[in-house]
Amino acid sequence: MIVLSEESQRTSGKDAQNMNITAGKAVAESVRTTLGPKGMDKMLVDSGGSVVVTNDGVTILKEMDIDHPAANMIVEVSETQEDEVGDGTTSAVVVAGELLDQAEELLDQDIHATTLAQGYRQAAEKAKEILEEDAIEVTEDDRETLVEIAQTAMTGKGAENSKDLLADLVVDAVLAVKDEDGIDTENVSVEKVVGSSIDQSELVEGVIVDKERVDENMPYAVEDANVALFDGAIEVKETEIDAEVNVTDPDQLQQFLDQEEEQLREMVDHLVDIGADVVFVGDGIDDMAQHYLAQEGILAVRRAKSDDLKRLARATGGRVVSNLEDIESDDLGFAGSVAQKDVGGDERIFVEDVEEAKSVTLILRGGTEHVVDEIERAIDDSLGVVRTTLLDGQVLPGGGAPEAELALQLRDFADSVGGREQLAVEAFADALEVIPRTLAENAGLDPIDSLVDLRSRHDGGEFGAGLDAYTGDVIDMEAEGVVEPLRVKTQAIESATEAAVMILRIDDVIAAGDLKGGGSDDDGDEPAGGPGGAGGMGGMGGMGGMGGAM
Numbered sequence: 001m002i003v004l005s006e007e008s009q010r011t012s013g014k015d016a017q018n019m020n021i022t023a024g025k026a027v028a029e030s031v032r033t034t035l036g037p038k039g040m041d042k043m044l045v046d047s048g049g050s051v052v053v054t055n056d057g058v059t060i061l062k063e064m065d066i067d068h069p070a071a072n073m074i075v076e077v078s079e080t081q082e083d084e085v086g087d088g089t090t091s092a093v094v095v096a097g098e099l100l101d102q103a104e105e106l107l108d109q110d111i112h113a114t115t116l117a118q119g120y121r122q123a124a125e126k127a128k129e130i131l132e133e134d135a136i137e138v139t140e141d142d143r144e145t146l147v148e149i150a151q152t153a154m155t156g157k158g159a160e161n162s163k164d165l166l167a168d169l170v171v172d173a174v175l176a177v178k179d180e181d182g183i184d185t186e187n188v189s190v191e192k193v194v195g196s197s198i199d200q201s202e203l204v205e206g207v208i209v210d211k212e213r214v215d216e217n218m219p220y221a222v223e224d225a226n227v228a229l230f231d232g233a234i235e236v237k238e239t240e241i242d243a244e245v246n247v248t249d250p251d252q253l254q255q256f257l258d259q260e261e262e263q264l265r266e267m268v269d270h271l272v273d274i275g276a277d278v279v280f281v282g283d284g285i286d287d288m289a290q291h292y293l294a295q296e297g298i299l300a301v302r303r304a305k306s307d308d309l310k311r312l313a314r315a316t317g318g319r320v321v322s323n324l325e326d327i328e329s330d331d332l333g334f335a336g337s338v339a340q341k342d343v344g345g346d347e348r349i350f351v352e353d354v355e356e357a358k359s360v361t362l363i364l365r366g367g368t369e370h371v372v373d374e375i376e377r378a379i380d381d382s383l384g385v386v387r388t389t390l391l392d393g394q395v396l397p398g399g400g401a402p403e404a405e406l407a408l409q410l411r412d413f414a415d416s417v418g419g420r421e422q423l424a425v426e427a428f429a430d431a432l433e434v435i436p437r438t439l440a441e442n443a444g445l446d447p448i449d450s451l452v453d454l455r456s457r458h459d460g461g462e463f464g465a466g467l468d469a470y471t472g473d474v475i476d477m478e479a480e481g482v483v484e485p486l487r488v489k490t491q492a493i494e495s496a497t498e499a500a501v502m503i504l505r506i507d508d509v510i511a512a513g514d515l516k517g518g519g520s521d522d523d524g525d526e527p528a529g530g531p532g533g534a535g536g537m538g539g540m541g542g543m544g545g546m547g548g549a550m
């Protein structure tokens, strides 16, 4: 009996498992070469021809336009990682891929997927315990460690050359936006400026609004400014209904215009009365009103974005009001300086010297657009790890040290597990070593030598021993200042395990319609996948063969 429609496709049992594992592994393989300080970059060109050059795992995977369902589960691992901590996106995916690879071998030895899943889960649980136990405590006052955390996240990225300066800016930025409710890095806005060099990047403790003052007769700069934030228009209110005004003589017309002017005059007078020196207006400002404002020496900006108004409110301590008559002196914010300045050829309004800048702007400079874009991605990672560290207060040495330690301890733990799950726990331990192994490979070192070295040092009780990607030596990473938040590692292990387990437990893929690029795709118009493209990998489009092509 046939219950499925003719278009649907079904793959079951071993075939389904193999297909999904291959897809998942290919995703991991595609980002592997970017891992670590010596990782390479990728150039991604979309169908419209726009180009992204990046080293950032999650960015690569998002740009790759993957649509194989199992492959997407691995992509989600990097997205979760990005959302939760902002860094470690490549590592998480590489671990997930290796968990699948190890699982494949055990499946071939007829270990059941459920047993594997259980073993993996147990191992992940234990791994988190071990890491939490070994983590190093860090407080807000330990600026040196915070800077190191920020630097480690930038290593190997476009920002690396100026990481001393940039890490300082990142730490200042995160500390500035921290408040009772936590840390929202959305309050750190990044302004990218093409031209001049990264070293000229700076942190403005305040808000930069991408606008100019609305009238040339307004002051360029105002000191000790009371700032009004008005989310409306300084224009004559339109009559509700289309009223027809019959003008019979010139006096009447004049009267009508006078009345309009009077309205605008009143609006401006109100701002003057409450003591506003600067006004940010969400909507338009009538020409006549502009003229009055300029006469009063008020610096006005029109069509300010609502996000900017919110940021200004946070920074200046003012309130955004949507009815002009309702604005009172109490609603005004304060800034020591509001000034129009030139940034890389564009005029912007800088609102600075605020009491407590709960909202800051990082001005990133770089030689070309692609360069600044990639610096911004590194800065995003960096902001994420400093935030995470301040929230959790726990860090770990980097350079593959935690993974090497986990591999060692999990192998011991495996003995206590016994049964067939023991094999899964051991596989899990082996899988984690993919991180130091890949760091070594990408640095042009012999991965076997490096691993042997690492293992023996950890065996000797050196928890912080990791791989110095520059010299190839195994060194104490904590002493070297290569540190990462605990959560980067625990989150990566958790999401990688979950995704791998989910994929392993699937033994039937039923697709309504065409599972793109499936092995049995017979309409022939799909290009064949690359070397990695066997078994349903065509769904990854042209990138399917990426892993194999590297």
Ligand code: ADP
Pocket: 034, 035, 036, 037, 039, 055, 056, 057, 087, 088, 089, 090, 091, 092, 152, 153, 155, 156, 397, 398, 399, 400, 435, 439, 467, 468, 469, 470, 482, 484
């Ligand atoms: P991810 O997207 O996973 O963060 P990265 O390319 O940023 O990928 O690489 C992160 C890895 O590089 C981590 O394992 C980290 O410990 C390691 N790493 C960072 N800096 C150094 C360094 N100076 N020496 C050795 N390893 C480092």
Ligand code: MG
Pocket: 087, 088, 089, 152, 153, 381
């Ligand atoms: Mg990183």
